[in-house]
Amino acid sequence: MTLLKHRPSFKLWVGVLAIGVVVGIVGTGNVLLNGHSAVYNVTREIPWGILIATYVFLVVSSTGLCLVSSLGHVFGIEKFDFIGKRAIILAILTLLCGFGAIGMELTHPIRMGLYTIISPNFSSPIWWMGTLYGLYLVLLCAELFFLMKGMHKGAFAMGMIGFIAAITAHSNLGAVFGLLEARPYWHGSFLPIYFIVSALVSGGAIVSMIVYFNHKTTGEPMPQKYEDFMGTLGKLQALFLLILVFFVVWKIIPGLYGHPPEKYEATVAVLSGPLAFNFWFFEVLLGLAIPVILLLNKKTRTPYGVMMAGLSSTVGIFFMRYDLVIAGQLVSMREGTADLVGGLLQYSPSVTEIAIVIGAISTCLLLYTIAERLLPLESDH
């Protein structure tokens, strides 16, 4: 547990993030110059790749941060009060960077702005996704404004509406996948509910990292208040994770039982096919098992342990998003398709796609680091 004792300095941290941002800019330039089809590995049959997965990962993080921070200033759990500003700022940044990632997957983000207003399709979950997340962004900004000004009534009101918007927008994101009858692995009411639960895990994990590292940069021993908070968050996070385990198990069993067509092949792809390493190593081991063990054991439920659990599950959750998005598309929609390997279509992200993912995440972290330096984020409670 001394892995991070020789913590990289602030300059190194900013330097690494700046390199990440540059990598993202190069990737973006490559797409703009050469076009999507030349530099992306998405295909006719797998039209959604790692950029969509990254978008989902980032907006799930945003929702999770909003939900966890609302425990404080909306639901009145005092221990959670002091994370409000930081959680909301990061919620705004993850949402914006998520929009950036999906913007690079869309070919006409500008047309989107125009036609979603003058030609809206109310039966489209993506239309609702844009609208609800747009509304959610406005509410987050208003909430941050009130928090920064110390206007608690306004912050409470915005937090309350924001909480409802977050739940609505996020379950709708599950519906973007869940309403596709053509994709049995996604179809159904499971995903809208699952997305809410996994958002809680994401939010709790990121909050644990924010609190730990923000305190770490001060170089002083952690005050008792923060230690207590990390302990409570750790227990809560263990609960969220165990609920998530339940969801993961019940996603798999109906996918195997009775070999339901297409769903079965996709489930097997996750368990023992091309996504198996992602699933067992990242999702199960890093995402669930290690954090649960760290958090349930009283000896490791220290601030450091809770942060490590958060870091581990955040990495795991990224792969959960990726596997979910890709697995749903691996089964060919028609017989006799050429180029199948083991009966499945193939996708692996291109260098440019990965560069944009690195760029989106680095931009988010760099902006947060700058915000942390420039804005007065310490709570006045």
Place this chain on the structure above:
Amino acid sequence: MKNKRFAIVLDTRRCIDCKACTVACKAENDVPLGSENYRNWVGEEKLRGQYPNLGQSFTPCQCQHCGNPPCAHVCPTKATEVNQDGIVHVVADKCIGCKYCMTACPYNARYYNEEIEAVDKCTFCTHRVYAGREPACVETCPTKVRVFGDLNDPSSEVSKLLTKYPSRVLKESQGTKPYLIYII
């Protein structure tokens, strides 16, 4: 067109997998080069039997011009439109390239056309049909697998074929109500 319901009826026993329909379509509709870019295709069914007694069928296919099209339901900007005669088509200027329709279509009938910068698909050759001609794939087929016509007209050839023979549609359980109808 008013009071019409266009459809294609296919007799797959006649298909010889020559792919003339795909070539004619690509030429007629300026479909870009590239193995992923096509509006119609010939599906190869599994090989039957054992050597030397073998058999194989082919299923020519394209957009099903569904009566209940999932692509149109999911499009956020109504870029996918359904004409009164049932023809489903994309208004390229409205397409934002989210590819939601491509994930929603159970037939994989759509592709992203880099040249027009929009998702593209079979239009039953609207420009020809509205001028009184047949779609290019129908016209070019050497064995007359495809027959195009108006199902609202009981004396049309498609109506007569469907009266004479039992028929099926692809992935009926999806509830998409396809208008590409196979008489075997």
